[in-house]
Amino acid sequence: MNPGWLMAFRPAPMGASLTERVRGACGALLGLLLTGLICGRLDPGAASPLLIAPLGASAVLLFALPASPLAQPWSILGGNIVSAVIGVTCAHWIPDPLLAAPFAVAFAIGGMFALRCLHPPGGAIALTAVLGGPAVTAAGYGFVLKPVALESLLLTLAALAFHAATRHAYPHRQQPVRHHPHGTADAAPTQRLGVQAEDLDAVLRQHDELLDVSRDDLDSVVRQAEMHAYRRRFGEITCADIMSRDVVTVQSGTKLAEAWRLLRRHDIRALPVLDPARRVIGMVSDVDFLRSPELDLYEGFAARFHAMIRRPRAVRAERPEVVGQIMPRTVRTVPEGTHVADLVPLMADAGLRHVAVVDERQQLSGIISQADLIAALYRGGLGRGVAGRGSRAA
Incomplete structure (x- = not known):
């Protein structure tokens, strides 16, 4: 047996610090606790479970991996809801649960891909809609609204509040395309050397596999690595x-x-x-002197400029002094x-x-x-x- 093959089963090192790990665990605790309490108050006599099991997987993504494309608000809301709709539909149209369950998960993955809201717990929700028991089956499409949509929304709101309170960026914003500072179509100067955006896109197309990291984050990591390598090569020259x-x-x-x-x-x-x-x-x-509105006309530029910086005889509020x-x-x-x-x-x-x-x-x-x-x-x-x-x- 090839020992290199066995090495692939070794757990990868966790890059998160102890603070990040504790923060993620506390966020999941508070998020699920608040979601359960609010749902219990809204419907104290509900026959369905107070919290659906797939919500625990959503909490892992929302609080432990908030930068993941799979953990963004549209991913949890759209992914869970569309998966619930597909799961209930499969349960209704396919009598055999053992056949309906795999079809529900497969169609849910396809639907989430199509709507750009891939969320792994969505597969579990589609499965729950088929195999969740009499209470889920009796609820029909009501299962989509409550508990799936309601609990997904509450957990997302809890994540937004928690990350804002702990000063953590969420939702993860996409980086704007950086152009030349003069407003032309040229790429930013630091993007013209080294790894460029086109190179990254080409490699991702060749990879042909979904990565649990956004393209913008991958681009940022590559550029920070380039800057780190520059510091190592050129030494510690400070301002x-x-x-x-x-x-x-x-x-x-x-x-x-x-x-x-x-x-x-x-x-x-x-x-x-x-x-x-x-x-x-x-x-x-x-340049700030030349940006004055009084200098916008080409005619008599020198005279206009000297008039602007010359001390005025009378005070004019609209004239910079x-x-x-x-x-x-x-x-x-x-x-x-x-x-x-x-x-x-x-x-x-x-x-x-x-x-x-x-x-x-x-x-x-x-x-x-x-x-x-x-x-x-x-x-x-x-x-x-x-x-x-x-x-x-x-």
């Missing part, structure tokens, strides 16, 4: 190693003319905007210990030209430009090349 420390800054109330003079005098492209505690509240760049009126309302900062690899998606995909670096007190400690990042990547590449030649020479 503190490459940032500019002598930073020219402004405040929200700084006049536009003064901010523009600072940009020109120091030959820089962006100014961090700080509050009195030196915390970063914004970033104003030369200080930095706080033109700076973006959101600003992205990174801690000093952030690896430079983490800046690549921010500057390449999100289109940021400058990123402010903050210390543990969230105060400004430096700024990194795209040029700083390129220089760091270049130096890292040189170091790798030198190390590679040294190892070959040895």
